[in-house]
Amino acid sequence: MSTWSNLGLQDSSSPMMEQLSFFHDHTLLILVMITIMVSYLMISLFFNSYVNRYLLHGQTIEIIWTILPVIILLFIVFPSLRLLYLLDEINEPSITLKTIGHQWYWSYEYSDFSNIEFDSYMIPTNELLMNNFRLLDVDNRVIIPMNSQIRILVTAMDVIHSWTIPSLGVKVDGTPGRLNQTNFLINRPGLFFGQCSEICGANHSFMPIVIESIPTNFFLKWISNSMNY
Known part of the structure; x- marks a missing residue:
């Protein structure tokens, strides 16, 4: 992975992350346009005096530089509000996954199935296999079916944790005594x-x-084997 790709968002693996990436690019384009325009005006000030002894006020230009930023902000506000609504909307999830943060590991419970719960610890460096990722791989992975709406409930047992998957656009705080939820x-x-x-x-x-x-x-087979086990 190149240095430039590390500066941006991870490749999206969910529809919501795609929308977040589009909104990021949309907002960045607006910021670039504003930066170029303001830079041009600032540079032009070094080469022009702009002195007019008869100019007392300019209502027209004041109206323009008040309304124009408002219009630009509307192009950012409406897509942002739409995304905030979609991130909180949960439509008939297929599976509910409960995640519990501990110091320092995660516990998972498949609420729709009985007796399917496990802890997930990081694999120590001295136990890594050739195909494992250092400081990223765990002994028990969360198995999820693709193209299915997943609801996740996040909480914690001791201190505040945060369950985060950047490529899915998911980041939920796990707070002791509180259940937070999101979907992906x-x-x-x-x-x-x-x-x-x-x-x-x-x-x-x-x-x-x-x-x-x-x-x-394959997920149904995994669930069947886990319940039998």
Whole structure:
């Protein structure tokens, strides 16, 4: 991965993250246009005196430089409000996943199925396999079916944690005594990595998150085997 790609957002793996990426590009384009215009005006001030001894006021230009920023802000506000609504809207989820943050690991419960719960710890460096990622892989991955609406409930047992998967556009605080919820849909199979993004103590950087997205028929087999086990 090149240096320039590290400066941007991760490749989206969900419809909401695609919308967030589009909104990011849309807003960045507006900011670039404003920056170029303001830079041009500032540079032009060095080469022009703009002295007019008979100019007392300019109502027209004052109206323009008041209304124009408002119009520009509307082009940012409406897409932003739409995204905020979509991020909070939960439409008939197929599966509910409960996530509990501990110092310093995650626990998961599949609320729709009985007896399916497990802890997820980071794999120590001395136990890594050749195909594992250092400081990112875990011993028990979260298995999720692709193209299914997933509702996730997040809480914590001790301090505030934050369950975050950048490529899915998901970031939810886990607060003790409180249930926060959000939803996502993964549109392709694969492994998706995240980490706790709340400073939760000494081992804050050692509680990663791994989601494995698989086709629905493989997920049903995994669920059946887990329940039998």
